Amino acid sequence: MKVATYAPADLNDGFVVAIQIDAKPGEEERLARSLEALIEPTMAERGVKLFLPYRSPTDPKAFFIYELYVDEAGWTAHQQTNHFKAFADEMLPRLARRDRIPFVPFARV
Numbered sequence: 001m002k003v004a005t006y007a008p009a010d011l012n013d014g015f016v017v018a019i020q021i022d023a024k025p026g027e028e029e030r031l032a033r034s035l036e037a038l039i040e041p042t043m044a045e046r047g048v049k050l051f052l053p054y055r056s057p058t059d060p061k062a063f064f065i066y067e068l069y070v071d072e073a074g075w076t077a078h079q080q081t082n083h084f085k086a087f088a089d090e091m092l093p094r095l096a097r098r099d100r101i102p103f104v105p106f107a108r109v
Contacts, residue, residue, distance in 0.1 A: 006049060011049065011050070014105075015069040015071050015074065015075055015103075017075055018064070018065075019101075020097065020098075020099045021062075021065070021098045021099075022061050022096045023094060024094050024096045025061070027061075027094040027095075031091060032063070035065070037087075038053075039051055041083040042078065042083065045077065045081065046074075047070045047075070047077050048067070048070075049069060051067050051068075054066070
């Protein structure tokens with residue numbers, strides 16, 4: 001897999017989605033594995049700049065995902081991929097919480 005590289009200014013240009021998810025009790029490790037498996041196919045998408053899942057060191061059920069797309073169309077396209085749909089079908093019923101907040105840059109670096 002070839003991953004594109006970006007200059008710092010490029011990382012402040014695009015469409016960001018910040019996602020906070022909490023696994024239901026007993027689903028924490030399954031969610032962690034599923035998110036890890038989602039990295040490679042997501043990063044191979046043309047409209048994706050970054051897909052970075054994080055896990056809280058103090059609350060093992062809490063995860064944060066930083067997604068940076070070229071534009072909003074990239075985010076829309078991501079949600080139509082087979083790997084995203086498979087993840088959603090498998091994991092959404094196993095989540096206690098899912099908050100998705102889109103952002104766009106307002107200041108240039």
